[in-house]
Amino acid sequence: EPGLYGGTLEHAGVEREYVIYFPTSYDPNTPSPLLLNFHGFGGYAMDHMEWADFRSIADDEGFVVVYPQGTLLDGEPHWNAALPSEDNKSDAEDFGFAVELIDELVADYNLDPERVYASGYSNGGFFSYAMACYHGDKIAAVAVASGTMLDGLQDTCTTTSPTGVLSLHGTNDYVVPYEGSGDGYDSVDSVINFWIDHNDISSNPTTQTEGSIEYHIYGDDNSSAKVGLFKVNGGDHIWFNFDFDGQSANQHIWSFLSQHSVNGLR
Numbered sequence: 001e002p003g004l005y006g007g008t009l010e011h012a013g014v015e016r017e018y019v020i021y022f023p024t025s026y027d028p029n030t031p032s033p034l035l036l037n038f039h040g041f042g043g044y045a046m047d048h049m050e051w052a053d054f055r056s057i058a059d060d061e062g063f064v065v066v067y068p069q070g071t072l073l074d075g076e077p078h079w080n081a082a083l084p085s086e087d088n089k090s091d092a093e094d095f096g097f098a099v100e101l102i103d104e105l106v107a108d109y110n111l112d113p114e115r116v117y118a119s120g121y122s123n124g125g126f127f128s129y130a131m132a133c134y135h136g137d138k139i140a141a142v143a144v145a146s147g148t149m150l151d152g153l154q155d156t157c158t159t160t161s162p163t164g165v166l167s168l169h170g171t172n173d174y175v176v177p178y179e180g181s182g183d184g185y186d187s188v189d190s191v192i193n194f195w196i197d198h199n200d201i202s203s204n205p206t207t208q209t210e211g212s213i214e215y216h217i218y219g220d221d222n223s224s225a226k227v228g229l230f231k232v233n234g235g236d237h238i239w240f241n242f243d244f245d246g247q248s249a250n251q252h253i254w255s256f257l258s259q260h261s262v263n264g265l266r
Contacts, residue, residue, distance in 0.1 A: 002026050004055075011100050012093040017069040018101060019045045022109075023058040033063040033115035033258065034105060036098070038124025040146075041089075042076045045069040052121060052145075052239045057254050064111055068101060070094070070124075081126035081150055083134070087184070098131060102138050117257040119143040121239045122176060126150055129191070132165070133157035140164065141225070141260035143253040146173055146237045149191045151184040157198070162224035162264030165195040166256045168249065170235020178231075192218070192229050199225040199264075210244050215252075224264040228256050 002024045009016045026032060035058075039048035045067035049055075054065045070077040071092045080088040080095075098118075106113045118139050120128040125147020132139045136159025143166040169188045171178045180187030186194075196203050201219035208215045212233040219226040230249070232240060240249040247255070259265055 009097065009101055009104060011097040014071065014092070016071070016097050016101075017045070019049055019067040019069075020105070021049075021055050021058060021065045023055070023062055023064065025059060025062040026064065028110050031110050031112035033117065034102070034111045035063055035065045035117045035119060035254070035257070036102070037065060037067050038079060038118070038120035038127050039067065039070065039077065040120075040122030040124050041078050043070070043121070043124070044077060048121065048124075048239075052119075052250070054250055054254065057250055061254060061258065063254075063258075064105070064109065066101070066105065068098065079120075079123050079127035081123065081130045082153075083156065087150065087152070094127065095131065095134060099135055099138060113138075114261040114263070115140055115258075116262070117141050117143070117260075119145075119253060119257070120147060121145045122147050122237065129153060132163050133159050135159075136161045136163060137262065140262045141257045142166070143257055144168070145239045146170065146176055148176055148180065148188055149186045149194070151186055154186065154190075154194045157194075159198075161262060162199050163195065164225045164227070164257060164260035164265075165192075166228040166230070166253060167192060168230040168232065168240045168253075170232040170237065170240075172234050173237045175237040188229070188231075192227055195227045199223065199227060201225070201227065205229075208245065213242060213244055215244060221265065225260055226256065226265065
């Protein structure tokens with residue numbers, strides 16, 4: 001039945017939680033795309049859903065959206081965006097949880113395994129990039145707001161499949177600086193360049209500017225995948241809700257992601 005539900009999944013001995021929304025157009029006889037949206041550090045799935053709300057777009061476009069819940073670290077929900085190591089915030093088995101969640105949802109609700117997308121804010125964005133790198137067989141494309149790649153991920157990224165990547169980042173983000181930081185965050189531009197190289201596409205973008213926002217698109221309809229950047233001049237550390245060229249930020253995210261399947265552009 002269409003609507004919003006809470007779900008649980010036992011993984012690695014821990015009961016994990018998530019929120020799932022089935023659109024009004026959901027038909028169990030037709031495979032639907034799946035969008036995962038990961039909250040930031042200290043965030044909660046329900047709050048993040050209200051802030052980064054894809055439900056009306058899901059109704060229009062016919063995809064299922066899931067907001068997974070990170071486990072608590074000293075009372076703060078979080079995601080481990082690195083392989084098990086001292087770089088992680090805890091020993092929570094987040095990659096395994098996300099993969100098992102995808103597999104279970106695909107099987108239970110007839111979702112399209114070739115059209116699974118990951119998006120995330122801040123810590124959840126770091127996690128989305130890592131999912132694309134380490135589980136590229138599951139993730140067709142990612143959209144990341146106010147997040148980047150952990151230092152070292154570019155070197156350990158194992159995915160071989162084309163991957164659509166959309167970054168939305170403010171130049172005044174003091175939490176995850178646009179230019180990167182010495183304490184383990186890659187610059188947004190280096191991340192964009194990494195995925196341009198990975199997808200073997202032209203580094204000459206098509207650029208559209210509106211107000212303080214620049215939208216750069218790398219690749220075209222003949223490319224293996226596309227890479228996009230919403231550079232928000234003066235933008236802060238937020239999930240962006242701007243309007244650009246007559247569409248909301250979330251509409252742009254879905255429009256970008258939905259062009260991709262797990263093997264590249266559809």
